[in-house]
Amino acid sequence: MYKSALSSLSPENYPFDLDLLPQPVYLVGGAVRDGILGRKREYLDLDFILPQDAVKTAKKLATHYKAGFVLLDKERQIARVVFPNATVDIAQQEGDNLETDLRRRDFTVNAIAFNPHTQEIIDPLQGYDDIEKRLLRMISSKNLEDDPLRLMRGYRQAAQLGFDLDGETQVAIRQLAPLLGKVAAERFRTELGYMLLDSPGTQWIIRAWEDGLLAAFFKNATKIGCEYLLKVEAAAITLSQTWQELGIELNKYVRDTVKTNWLGIAKLACLVSPEPETAEIELTQLTYSRAEIKGVTTALKLFPKLNRLQMPLREQYFLFQEAGLVFPTTSLLAVAHDTLVEGIAPLISRYLNPDDPVAHPTPLLSGKEIILALNIPASPVVGNLLTEIAIAQVEGRIATEKEAIAFARQLIK
Structure with missing residues (x-):
């Protein structure tokens, strides 16, 4: 049943030679999910987990390809290798085995692993079934509680993937919503930013407000404001x-x-x-x-x-x-x-209209030219004169540099 996903998950698409990675190694997370969905990206975002030597392997990869290297988390052994058209994160496996690691993730659709050496897909939580149902199902409420940003991420991923939330998951998110106040503002802003970019995101922003996910950061958000989100969408189409x-x-x-x-x-x-x-x-x-x-x-x-x-x-x-x-x-x-x-x-x-004289006026004079022509010192008066000249030009009272100078002289008398 995974056959359609294997071609897009093939190591031939990686920005490096698979032989440089030790065995076993597993591709996990969004890349596997998107591969199963047939979603293609111009810029690859690949996440691998290794039982050991994750940072050492990442350094080796970066050195071999003269790629960028970033140590993301020394304690948890997570590093990033940056290629021109891909970002590769390599992390140490959490727990005694792969399944333990997968069970610590947010949603079942993100808890599927792919072994590129054996072409095997490991799916202990039936994430593939939820992908087919186009459903986001939490692995456990404890996992969401461990990182409350996952609450908002669920709505963002639902918007991007065209999925819905499992009922039990939505109930848990509503109960945990107050925890979002503990999340760093910039992390929350990043998730919201994805939702602001397209039309499906608008409906999910409204659902996020209804479920209490915006309360900590948008204290002035209201039902009327959410209704205006829909009006903005409609107005954008009209315009x-x-x-x-x-x-x-x-x-x-x-x-x-x-x-x-x-x-x-x-x-x-x-x-x-x-x-x-x-x-x-x-x-x-x-x-x-x-x-x-x-x-x-x-x-x-x-x-x-x-x-x-x-x-x-x-x-x-x-x-x-x-x-x-x-x-x-x-x-x-x-x-x-x-x-x-x-x-x-x-x-x-x-x-x-780039040539419109009101919206995009072309100044008849510069401040320096006014100073020289009128023999006046640099001061706020010069700025005021420039403004009045621009308005007179817009209104059709002057049209040439000579007329502008004469007009300015009249103003300072």
């Missing part, structure tokens, strides 16, 4: 169908080093306080980056303004200047909060 380019923007990462997209920022805004100052405190405690925090707080501050009809050009200018790259998220929140798409269509069209 993406009307403006494909806006949909592309919403799915871009906030930064290359930050794996949250702008759609995720809008969802995050639904879980925190609607007051930007309070939201900033919450997100700082959760160790979000400055870029992510600014994205949420800016969108929360600005989206109510998009509900105004016939916004003057001066106000539009300031809106775009303050929103910057957060404008797609801001418009998404506005639509989720019942702003008519037709009402903000002109603003979206401006944002998507």
Whole structure:
């Protein structure tokens, strides 16, 4: 029954020669589960366990291939070897034998082992049956209690795999939910981050809130906020169908080093306080980056303004200047909060047009040019003049550098 999984689990797919690993060695965890499911990844994440010499073996592998080496846990003997297209974790077996190790894991679908030397699959907890049922079943509530992050990880994996939770498992998770407060904020944030990235994750974020998993970190999350998560999803579909380019923007990462997209920022805004100052405190405690925090707080501050009809050009200018790259998220929140798409269509069209003089103005003068032309010292006055020149340009009152200088002279008289 495991035949379909064997090809994807084949050592031919490993980034190293299998002969460099001692016998016995076992591939475990997500790689085995995904192999059985037929899920393929461009970047491999392989976890092996050895009865002994785990760190020594990892060092040998890293040295042979000139790959990166990281000692993850000296006491438990866990090390990582980093290849260009794969990460290989090698851990010392916990317990007297393989089955003891597998029984210490979180869910049955993650407690299947594969011996690459013999092509044997070891499945003492019937994880394969649960994979076929598309079900996450805990091995024991004690295992979840030992590392409470596993509670949130269950919801994240259910979202990513398209699985459901076994009833008994969900009951146990609800009972253990208060323990999540003991987990480091950044570990919790990482799990939530995966759920913010795609549509299935949204339903599981709501279920996590209902089951008490968000209480320790999102004290201001409410039922209404969860309802807005669904409205954000619906608004994203509507806006993406009307403006494909806006949909592309919403799915871009906030930064290359930050794996949250702008759609995720809008969802995050639904879980925190609607007051930007309070939201900033919450997100700082959760160790979000400055870029992510600014994205949420800016969108929360600005989206109510998009509900105004016939916004003057001066106000539009300031809106775009303050929103910057957060404008797609801001418009998404506005639509989720019942702003008519037709009402903000002109603003979206401006944002998507790189040559639009209101959303993306080209300055007629620099600060240095104003200082030289007017013979004035560097001061906040220069910044104020630049702003007024930009607004006059947006409103069509000036169009050339010469007109800008003359306009600035009038302002300082």
